[in-house]
Amino acid sequence: MIKDFSNRILGDRDLQRIIGTLLRIGVVTASIIALIGGVIYLFVHGMETMPDYGRFHNEAPIYTHLSGIISGVFSLDARSIMQLGVVVLIMTPIMRVFCSLFSFGLERDRMYVVITFIVLSIILFSMFSGMKI
Amino acid sequence: MSILAFTLILLLGAFLAGLAGSLTGLGGGVVVIPLLTLCFNIDIRYAIGAALVASIATSSGSASAYVKEGITNMRLGMFLEIATTVGAVIGAAIAIYMPTNVIAVIFGMVLIFSAAMTLRKKYDHSVVKGSMTAEKLKLNGSYPTKDGQVEYELTNIMGGFSIMSLAGVLSGLLGIGSGALKVLAMDSVMRVPFKVSTTTSNFMIGVTAAASAVVYLQRGYIDPGIAFPVIIGVLVGATTGAKLLQRMNVKVLRIIFSIAITIVALNMMYNGFNHKF
Numbered sequence: 001m002i003k004d005f006s007n008r009i010l011g012d013r014d015l016q017r018i019i020g021t022l023l024r025i026g027v028v029t030a031s032i033i034a035l036i037g038g039v040i041y042l043f044v045h046g047m048e049t050m051p052d053y054g055r056f057h058n059e060a061p062i063y064t065h066l067s068g069i070i071s072g073v074f075s076l077d078a079r080s081i082m083q084l085g086v087v088v089l090i091m092t093p094i095m096r097v098f099c100s101l102f103s104f105g106l107e108r109d110r111m112y113v114v115i116t117f118i119v120l121s122i123i124l125f126s127m128f129s130g131m132k133i
Numbered sequence: 134m135s136i137l138a139f140t141l142i143l144l145l146g147a148f149l150a151g152l153a154g155s156l157t158g159l160g161g162g163v164v165v166i167p168l169l170t171l172c173f174n175i176d177i178r179y180a181i182g183a184a185l186v187a188s189i190a191t192s193s194g195s196a197s198a199y200v201k202e203g204i205t206n207m208r209l210g211m212f213l214e215i216a217t218t219v220g221a222v223i224g225a226a227i228a229i230y231m232p233t234n235v236i237a238v239i240f241g242m243v244l245i246f247s248a249a250m251t252l253r254k255k256y257d258h259s260v261v262k263g264s265m266t267a268e269k270l271k272l273n274g275s276y277p278t279k280d281g282q283v284e285y286e287l288t289n290i291m292g293g294f295s296i297m298s299l300a301g302v303l304s305g306l307l308g309i310g311s312g313a314l315k316v317l318a319m320d321s322v323m324r325v326p327f328k329v330s331t332t333t334s335n336f337m338i339g340v341t342a343a344a345s346a347v348v349y350l351q352r353g354y355i356d357p358g359i360a361f362p363v364i365i366g367v368l369v370g371a372t373t374g375a376k377l378l379q380r381m382n383v384k385v386l387r388i389i390f391s392i393a394i395t396i397v398a399l400n401m402m403y404n405g406f407n408h409k410f
């Protein structure tokens with residue numbers, strides 16, 4: 001009963017459509033944020049000499065941590081806004097995995113709920129293991 | 134050079150990289166690395182960071198269309214993502230200890246392999262008898278064609294799974310989607326129909342790249358001043374490429390690009406051997 005019900009409301013194809021839309025929204029949002037930051041960046045710093053990218057120097061911590069990026073965004077720092085666009089972009093496929101977890105759950109497909117959960121755990125492990133607290 | 138000039142030139146370069154990546158089927162990120170290192174003399178670590186975000190952008194952008202059409206095999210993608218994400222985390226960990234010159238040489242080899250892969254024959258594998266594992270994991274599926282829904286069955290799942298782990302390691306180490314290796318695993322080993330394997334591989338690239346991007350972001354590989362023009366340029370380039378593909382036969386163009394990319398790859402390897410990275 002429940003299975004039929006969930007299938008009717010959210011069939012496989014509908015879920016694929018929702019996930020497809022979600023991916024597009026994520027990419028578009030990320031591009032718009034990066035573009036806004038980029039335009040501000042060029043207006044404010046456009047005439048300055050470009051940074052030395054030929055040598056790797058550790059990025060200032062405010063661009064490598066979400067809290068730093070967000071506080072930079074509030075003070076209208078152009079590089080932080082661009083980096084927020086990057087963060088939204090990276091979050092897009094991760095959100096997609098979240099949605100799949102939900103959708104396999106609706107389909108009562110226990111095996112794929114577990115498989116999706118494993119994928120999500122690996123990504124979260126990767127995210128938190130690199131963090132310097 | 135001023136920041137404005139640098140950004141505009143990089144925007145144009147990234148556009149061409151996205152165009153080339155989409156016309157050859159190599160993906161948007163791959164061409165970004167030689168563009169940044171060879172043409173702009175940017176440190177390969179920044180190049181890897183920028184390529185990763187470019188891969189996520191093009192993968193998510195084009196996957197959204199294929200997923201809607203119902204060609205992508207979501208279960209197959211999710212199952213294999215276990216292999217690619219574990220690989221990506223390992224690859225990103227190895228990257229700390231690996232000299233950048235070695236990374237450049239490996240990158241060149243992967244690029245040549247990928248260019249060669251785009252020129253091979255494409256099969257639909259419609260009469261394959263599926264294996265027990267494929268049945269158990271519910272990996273057999275169907276996809277829409279002009280003549281209606283076509284069913285397919287898969288085989289040698291564990292073989293495909295191991296190649297996927299390697300694809301994940303390379304993608305974490307080099308910052309690329311390694312789509313060619315993903316397609317090889319699905320197409321040649323598991324006998325996934327060509328259309329399903331390319332779209333499913335594309336679908337997986339975003340998740341694989343995100344698994345190592347979260348590490349690289351914290352390591353400072355992703356510089357917003359480089360990432361911004363690269364994301365925008367590659368996205369517009371890849372979209373233009375996809376539109377061109379629908380309208381014209383790009384066989385000749387594809388061969389020209391594949392040769393050009395092979396030369397670029399040899400250049401990367403040469404510089405790597407001579408410790409120029």
